[in-house]
Amino acid sequence: MMPSPVAAMVADARAGLGDRIVTTDVERIAPWLTDWRGRFHGRSAALFEPSATEQVAALVALAAKHGVPIVPQGGNTSMVGGATPSAQGDAVLLSLRRMDRLRRIDPGQAVAEAGVILQNLHEAAANTDQRFPLTLGARGSATIGGLVSTNAGGTQVLRWGNMRRLVLGVEAVLPDGSVHDGLAVLPKDNRGYDLTQLLVGAEGTLGIVTAATLRLAPAIAERAVAWVGIGDPQAGLDLLRAMQAKTDRIESFEIIPADTLTLAVAHVPGARAPLVGDHPWQLLIEAVAAPGESPPAALLETLLADGFAAGRIEDAVLATSEAQADAFWRLRDSLSAAEKSTGPAVQHDISVPVDTMPRFMTQAAAAAEARFPGTHATAFGHLGDGNVHFHVRAPMGVDPARWYAQDAPVITRFVHDAVTAAGGSISAEHGIGQMKLAELDRLGPPARLAALRAIKAGLDPLGLFNPGKLVSLAPRATNP
Structure with a gap:
């Protein structure tokens, strides 16, 4: 009996590159077959771990020779299943983790x-x-x-x-x-x-x-970090525009709804809300100074005072230490994990034109909750670049498997239709992966999709590189 294409590739790799570069041990491979969110589960009979570019090139040549698809993988932190093999089991994993110089x-x-x-x-x-x-x-x-x-x-x-x-x-x-x-x-x-x-x-x-x-x-010589309470996203964008008109040293400007902050505070051990009062929306702002520049704290304090005077800010606190600044950022970095711990949610990484982002955040959330009773929609993100993390949490007590199989796809189509109508993108910074492949096919501009497919077919005519991700093609060709 002829060996399978994967078995033949493994044998050639061991003969030419040594045993250390490849494993077929099921237990060693298993941790890398599921994506970070636990939504996608694949199969692979082999894991290759090269430590040099020449080894990667040799493995790719062997994959082409035997017609074996390759799924490259780094830290396996993809939010869209972009580094997870399919359930077919015909692809091998190629980990770049040993190439860490x-x-x-x-x-x-x-x-x-x-x-x-x-x-x-x-x-x-x-x-x-x-x-x-x-x-x-x-x-x-x-x-x-x-x-x-x-x-x-x-x-x-x-x-x-x-x-x-x-x-x-x-x-x-x-x-x-x-x-x-x-x-x-x-x-x-x-x-x-x-x-x-x-x-x-x-x-x-x-x-x-x-x-x-x-x-x-x-390097940053010094930074200043503020937590700000505002009434609505438009006030946040107006504040950002006013700050940018006076300085180019605002490096981060994050917007967070109050309910999402509450989840993060409950999730992070020992955390507490930065502001005492209730504010519908919160901002996390960071200004920096390179060596030789004036201290950013005085700059940010002045900008915040201007925001108070203009009626854009309800309350604000300036971090008085690096520890407090880190605590502010820990809350921001914990938002997705905090939400994940509360139950099923459909998470969308999308973007809209910056000027329309405040309106989209509020109107799209209200529309989603009205269309899907019992859900809770929230939006947070990078206010200055139009990137919205738009999440729709499931009603209490739902079965996660049923929710993801039946409700999540319908909700996603609804959100993506709204994004497309607003002139935005269904992927802002996480990519398409396999999670959004069908949606890109459905909503992508025809000329753009045709160009993507032509580029893919031209560079990878056998369709062996990360198949089933980003752009769909006709069934993969076989070696003559």
Whole structure:
């Protein structure tokens, strides 16, 4: 009997690269077959763990030879099932976690391999009086390769942008096993299509990112963090616009509804609400100063005073220590986990034009609750970039399996229809993965979808790279 394609690939990999690079042990593979949210469960007969780009290229060549699909994986923190194999079991997992070297740090940039954990990059940059200006709640496990591949955002997008703006170059293995070496930073390069930007946000469907050159910023000499109570989201956006007219040092501007904050306070041990009174909406604002700049506390205090005078702010508190500032951010970073602990919820990572975000947050939530009685809809997010985390929590006492199978898809269609009608996007910073694949097919502009499919078919004609994610194609071709 002929061995299966996966078995043949495993045998060739062991012969050419050694036993250490591959495992078929069911128990070792099992933790990587379920996504972070526990919504998607897959199967895979093998897990490959290369430690160098050359090994990745060799594995990709073997996958092409045997017609085996590959699912690349970093920290497995995808919010849309983007790193989870399908239940078919015909794909292998390719983990980049052993590729965790920081190749170098120079003034203004760093070259990090795909498996470098974001928090480790933060610490290494800090040792050179620099920083990588992107952070998110999963920074302790999210890896650079995954952040590049999903065009991750986070809480500093307001000033620094998402990964697309922070990635200066990429090294990646393409579906034919060739290596795209695009790590060199060339301010001027007109050799045609920008492969680096094509690979950013491609979710591993066009190439497996093995390293990236990343933009670094000067270290923060000092920061000031405030928690602010406001009456409605429009007051928050008006406050942000007024602040931005006077300074470019506002780095984060988060908006949170009161009920979502209540969940976080209950979820975080020892936490308490930053403000005493009741305020329908809350803001978390951070201003920073690089070495040589004036202290940000005085700046933020002045800006807040102007907000009070203009009637935009109901109450505010300025963190008096780094510990208090960290406590404020701990509440923000715990929002999704706090909500997850309360029961089933349909969570949507969406974006709308910034000027319409306040209206969308309130009107869409009211519309969802009216359409689905017993649910509770909330919205929070990055007010300055239009990114809304729009969550619809299930009624009390529902069966989670039935909720996710029957109710969640209907709610998602309702929310995505509202987003599309508002001129927005069904994915702001988490990607499409497998969770939103059908919705992108349903709502994506035809010209855009045709271009995505043509690019995918051109670079990956066998359809072996992260199949079933981001863009749908015809059934995968087989080797002649």
